[in-house]
Amino acid sequence: MTWKDIISLGFRNLTSRRSRTLLTIGGVAVGVTAVIFLVSIGYGIQRLAIRETLQSKSLSFFDVKVGTGDIGELDSKIVNKITSFNNVKGIHLQLETPAKLTLPSSSTKADVIALFNSTTYLQQTDLTLKKGRLFADDKGELLISDAVLTLLSLPAEKVLNSKITFQPLMRGGLLAGKPKTDEITFTVVGIIDDRETPYLSAPIQPVVDAYGAFAFSAAKIEVENVSEIAQTRQQIADLGGLQTEYVGDIISQLNGIFSVVRTVLAGFGLIATFVAALGMFNTLSVSLMERTREIGVMKTLGTKRRDVWKLFLVEGMLISILGGIGGIALGLGVGYGLNGIVNLIAKATGNATTSFYYAPPLFLLLIIGLIILLGALVGLIPARRATKISPLEALRYE
C-alpha cells in the first residue's frame, strides 16, 4: 500500500468510531493544553521579570564600583588603564557628591546628593522619569528627584524648565583643585520618579571642567564583545579594590530559577498528557481487538505485515497530531484570551497592561515534535501486536 492509502485508511478507521476517537483526541488535547498553558505562563512571567530587570539596560554594559575601605580608587590613572583594555569600548563615569541647591526664582534652598554622569550612563540605570526628559550632555540641563520637590515644597510645574543653581561640596578628595566657579546654574528638564532620596543628576563634563576631578565614584563599562565580558571583569578585579556588577548575572539567575519553575509546571501538564497517552493506548488496543478478524482478512488478501504495522502507527499519530493541534490551539486561545481579559480589566481600572503569557515558537515546535513522537510510541505496541496476529486464528475467532 502507498503511504497515502495507509493514511486514508487510518483516517477512515478513526472516523468510523467517531465518539471514541473524539474522546481520545480530546484527552490528548487537554493534556497538551495543560502543558502549553502552564509552561507559557512560566515563559511569560520570566519574560516580564527579565524586562523588569533590564528595562532600557543593555547587556554590553557592566558596573564598576569602588570597594569599601580605602584600597580601591577609581582615579584617572585607573580609568585610563581600563580604557586601554582590549574588550572595552567605552567608560562612562559617575561622580557623587553632596551639593547645595538653590532655586533662584523663589530663593529656596535644599541639601541634596549630586550625581554627575551622562545620558548613556543614565540609560543603563533603573531611573524612571515622572515628567520631562533626560538631560542632553552639553546643553546646561539637569534632573531632580521628586523628593527634592518635597524639600522645596513646590509642585513639579513650577520647577520644570526653570533655572536651578547648585554647588557641589568637596568631600574625601573626590574633587580636585580649587573650584573655578562656586556655583553652576542649569535648567531643570526632568523630574525623576523617586520620593525617597533628594538628588539631582547632571552632566559630568561641565563639573570636571569647572572643578577638575581625579577620582570617580562609579563607572559603567561598555564592552565590544559580550561573550568576553567575564574576562574583562576579571581584568578590572585584578586591578584591586574595584567591584563589578553585571545585570547579566541577575538575568542568568532568573533564567535558572525559571527553568526550574517551568520544569515543575511542565511536570503537571505532562501528568495530564501521560493520562491522555494511556487513553490513546487503550483506544488503540480496543480497536485492535475489535479488528482482529479484519486484520486477519487484510493479511489473507495479501497485506504486508509492514503495512499493518504502519496502519496502527499512523492511527496513533493521527490521534496525537489532531490532539496536539487542538491542544495547541486551546492552550494559546485560553492563555492569550485570559491575558487579554486581565488587560481589559487593568485598562478599565487604570492599571498598566502586561503580557504574562508567552508561548515561544520554538517551544511550540518542540511540543509538536514530542506529540508526534508520543503518538508513534503509543502506537508502537498495538502496531507490533497487529503484525503478530495470525490470520488463521483471526479467521477462526468468532
Added chain:
Amino acid sequence: MAVEAIFKVDKISKRYPIGKREIEVLHNLELEITPGEFVILIGPSGCGKSTFMYLMFGLEPPSEGKIYFNNQDIFAMHEDQRTELRSHHIAMVHQQPIWIKALSVRENVAFPLLLHRIPKSDAVAKADRMLHVLNLEKLANQHPHELSVGEQQRCSLMRSLITEPEVIFADEPTGNLDTDSSIVVMELLKTINEQLGKTIIMVTHNMSHMPYGSKIVSMIDGKIVNVEVKRPPASPDNNKGISDILGSWADRNATATTKPASDSSATGKVQTQVKSKPSLAQEISKPQTKVTKP
C-alpha cells in the same frame, strides 16, 4: 500430455499441542490439483477441511510434508513471498465474509488492488465495473454490513477476483446462505471456473453442490479417504474478458431465477437490472494497469 500441478500436497500432517499432548488434525495427506479444476473438499465437521485449506493457502506450515504451488515449496519461501502469492496468485472467500468496516462495499472490493499500489481511482473504477456486471452497483456506496448475506458473498467473490488470481479458495461459501442465494453463488463459481479457467478449491457440506465439482476429495478424521475425478479441468475461454463472462453469467442467472416465489432479495436484484448493461462488457475487458513497484 501430463499437466503440471498448480498445487501439490506432499504427505502433510498437522498436529496441534493441547496442553502437554498433541492432537493430529491432518494425517499424511497427498493431493495434486491441476489448473482449471473445481475441487470440492467434503467431510464431516471437524475433520480438518478448513485446516487443510489454510495450510495450502500458506497461512500456517504443516508439521510434516511439503506444499508446492507451481513447483515452489510455499513454506520454503520468505513470509513476504507468501504475502505476494496471496496478493497476486491465490485468493480466499470465507463462509461469513469479513470486511474492513470503515470502508464502503466499493472500497472493500477495490482494496486488494491498493496492495498492488494501483492508484485508488483506478482500483475503485475496476471495483465498480465488477460490481456493475453483477448488478450490484447500487450497493457500491453502502456499508458491507447493510447488505444481505447473499449480496455480501457475491461482493466478497468480486473482491477475491479483482486481482485476477489463478486459484480461488472458498471455505463453505454457501454455508450461511438460503438455497436460492447458494445457487447464485455456485453458478458464479462455476462461471469463474469454466469460463475464466480459474482453479477453485471449495469446502462444502452441501451434497447438492457435488455436481459443480470436477474432483471430489472426501475427508474423514484428518485423512483423505477418496478422490473422485468427475471430468477434466476447465480451460479458460481466451476470447473473452472477465466482464463478458460475468455479464453473460448475470444474464443466464437472471432468467434462471425468474421462477416465481423463489425470490430472495439477492436474486431479485439480479433479474430486475440485467437488461440495462451488456454494452459495458467491452469496456471492462480493458487490461488492468499494473503498477507494482519492486
